[in-house]
Amino acid sequence: MTHPPRTQRIATVTLNPAIDQTVSIPNFQANVVNRVDWKQDDAGGKGVNVASFLAEAGHKVSVSGFLGRENNTLFKTLFHQKGIEDHFVYLPGETRINIKIVDDAQGQVTDINYPGQSPTHQDVDGLKNVVRALVGSCDWFIFSGSVPAGLSNDIYDELIGPLKAQGKTVILDTSGDALRFGLPAKPDLIKPNQAELEEVLNTRLSSHAEIVAAARELIASGIPYVVVSMGADGALFIDRTQAFHAQPPAVEIKSTVGAGDAMVAGTVAGLVNGQSLRDCAALGTAFSMGALGQIGPRLPPMAQIQAMQDSVTVREIS
Numbered sequence: 537m538t539h540p541p542r543t544q545r546i547a548t549v550t551l552n553p554a555i556d557q558t559v560s561i562p563n564f565q566a567n568v569v570n571r572v573d574w575k576q577d578d579a580g581g582k583g584v585n586v587a588s589f590l591a592e593a594g595h596k597v598s599v600s601g602f603l604g605r606e607n608n609t610l611f612k613t614l615f616h617q618k619g620i621e622d623h624f625v626y627l628p629g630e631t632r633i634n635i636k637i638v639d640d641a642q643g644q645v646t647d648i649n650y651p652g653q654s655p656t657h658q659d660v661d662g663l664k665n666v667v668r669a670l671v672g673s674c675d676w677f678i679f680s681g682s683v684p685a686g687l688s689n690d691i692y693d694e695l696i697g698p699l700k701a702q703g704k705t706v707i708l709d710t711s712g713d714a715l716r717f718g719l720p721a722k723p724d725l726i727k728p729n730q731a732e733l734e735e736v737l738n739t740r741l742s743s744h745a746e747i748v749a750a751a752r753e754l755i756a757s758g759i760p761y762v763v764v765s766m767g768a769d770g771a772l773f774i775d776r777t778q779a780f781h782a783q784p785p786a787v788e789i790k791s792t793v794g795a796g797d798a799m800v801a802g803t804v805a806g807l808v809n810g811q812s813l814r815d816c817a818a819l820g821t822a823f824s825m826g827a828l829g830q831i832g833p834r835l836p837p838m839a840q841i842q843a844m845q846d847s848v849t850v851r852e853i854s
Contacts, residue, residue: 546598547598547677550600556634578832581681582797586797589835595805600670604629605626629653645791667695678800696718700721705724711736727764728762737753752776773817796824802816803823822841
């Protein structure tokens with residue numbers, strides 16, 4: 537995998553990060569005492585995961601968003617280990633914890649997500665200043681994840697608008713109202729899953745052709761790329777003139793943590809390197825496959841990712 541030119545530094549912004557606590561409990565049941573086999577804590581949150589994956593792929597990455605001061609050690613360690621530049625706005629209190637109960641015996645995963653912190657208007661102004669400062673060194677900006685309680689749903693519109701005006705490339709990966717209110721800013725790429733796309737367009741989509749047609753409506757409004765993930769059915773990568781269905785081979789899923797973020801990272805890695813949409817589809821899918829085979833937001837070595845890329849079936853949809 538070729539390394540990107542130095543100028544193409546990428547920034548990710550995570551408004552609502554989390555510590556991902558993965559807990560293994562075979563035959564987990566409600567209403568009884570459950571015994572934990574093992575646990576693992578990871579610095580997480582969608583944009584943090586994307587940054588981590590891109591750094592592993594050899595890209596220069598900066599991170600920002602909001603983090604709690606009182607439990608930031610995991611994040612600081614991750615950024616140090618991967619050479620990621622830390623531009624987070626630090627808030628009093630703790631970053632939330634998201635618990636994933638993995639039950640290998642029954643093949644089930646139970647999520648328990650805490651609410652995040654509530655940044656103040658001052659904190660938001662601080663973040664806008666940080667993003668403004670990153671414009672000097674970063675060409676690509678990735679905004680990922682949910683909006684913290686108390687913040688307006690048009691926060692992404694406010695953050696993305698000035699970046700687009702300065703010719704930056706912006707990716708938005710969120711859902712619901714945060715996505716709906718972010719679309720007018722015209723991000724260059726969005727990555728909803730099928731349900732999220734149906735929700736934001738208020739329609740049911742029952743075939744690949746219908747999904748492509750719906751995505752093309754968004755593309756006509758000024759959003760160049762739409763990537764739609766569909767779980768085991770792979771993903772669709774769509775621009776104005778082309779649409780590709782990328783189908784991974786069946787893989788053993790160890791954890792779904794960060795799989796969607798890995799797809800964003802792989803797709804951006806391809807685009808930054810000037811690859812075709814077809815190749816971006818294969819690379820984004822390979823990153824996602826790599827994350828599915830790891831516990832927590834991690835990737836296997838890049839040589840394995842390249843081998844996985846060759847195993848992805850990419851078919852053009854006319």
